[in-house]
Amino acid sequence: MKVVLAYSGGLDTSVIIRWLKEKFQAEVVAYTTNIGQPDNPENLKEKALQTGASAFYCEDLRDKFVSDYIIPALQADALYQEKYPLATSLSRPLIASGVVATARKEKADTVAHGCTGKGNDQVRFELAFRYLAPELKVMAPVREWEFHSREEEMEYARKHHIPVPTTKKKPYSIDWNLWGISIECGLLEDPWKEPPEDVFQITVSPDRAPRKGESIVVGFEKGVPVSINGRTRSPREIIEKLTEIGGRNAVGRIDLVEDRLVGIKSREVYEAPAAVILHTAHKELERLVMTRELFNFKLFLAPWYAQLIYYGQWFSDLRECLDGFIKESQKYVTGEVKLKLLRGHCLVAGRRSPFSVYEEKLATYSQGDIFDHSAARGFIQLFGLPALLEGQRCRRNRK
Ligand code: ARG
Helix, strand or coil: CCCEEEHHHHHHHHHHHHHHHHHCCEEEEEEEEEECCCCCCHHHHHHHHHHCCCCEEEEEHHHHHHHHHHHHHHHCCCCCCCEEECCCHHHHHHHHHHHHHHHCCCCCCCEEEECCCCCHHHHHHHHHHHHHCCCCEEEEEEHHHHCCCHHHHHHHHHCCCCCCCCCCCCCCCCEEECEEEECCCCCCCHHHCCCCCHCCCCCCCCCCCCCCCCCCCCCEEEEEEEEECEEECCHHHHHHHHHHHHHHHCHHHEEEEEEEECCEEEEEEEEEEHHHHHHHHHHHHHHHHHHHHHHHHHHHHHHHHHHHHHHHCCCCCCHHHHHHHHHHHCCCCEEEECCCCCCCCCEEEEEECCCCCCCCCHHHCCCCCCCCHHHHHHHHHHHCCHHHHHHHHHHHHHH
């Protein structure tokens, strides 16, 4: 058996390498990615090889993550259950596709991940493996192995000279990438408890943010962010910059009780300053340039698209078809949005576009009004005809 493992360098995936070798005499290839987490994963090579991996791969997928995953989700206005920008969910199919490509290169017959049996991520990995490589065998050792506690797992690690974390385990589980940070466990499991300041990694507390806040202008071209304050930047640079600016103004904290795929509710805390700012700005621009019908239809589509990402159906036909529609819907989403970031709030202050369908001469209540007021009478007469018929029926029946 030859296995490619989605490797993070943490205790679980380290123990998995050893465990697969011991139980199945497997050859294990460790695969990891840079998707914008704080520690450079290139540094994991030695650790992986020492733990028993036969080879180590590390790919910098940051730009691919932005162009192929984050931008489509942004253009779809995808927020799971109206709030979560899906940072963790979006990263799983990307990592899974790298694992599959590596399995093909290495002629491996099996792929593996280190997710537990209770979360969403196992589903996302395994659906992606099915979509992309139905011929590969999938293993989820953490779900299958004999350790009943972290202590037993640590004991096994010590016995096999796997470096175990010396500091006390952080009380939270943290997943971190370019698009945001997901934080769970510990005292956050009580949905009534306010998150203590030490859970937050990149945002300051609103009461410690500058009193005056900061104003910014974000520019878009066909639904893709292309500038901040008039300066052209790559989408990834914009995300990195907005993470910083939003973070210092306490923007991007999200506290959410959400429905997991496996049926339970869980309390999650997210930090996603760039996602909050870009979603706010992007949708605001859509309000200005889209026809009423298109905008309303997109409002209805967004939760479906978000759910599809959350459910791990990224590589489905449905997503590809929807992307065709969404891409087409973005052709006029070009322009700028002015925002005020103020102590945890992201407030829209202005918007403009060469493709705006806002007509001041029609909207105005002051001089220069070109709206034909006399046309309203006939419009209401016909639009209100069903209302009239309904009203008359009521009156008849009341007699
Ligand atoms: N609830 C989020 C999701 O399902 C975040 C999961 C966080 N994962 C983690 N390993 N900490 O996408």
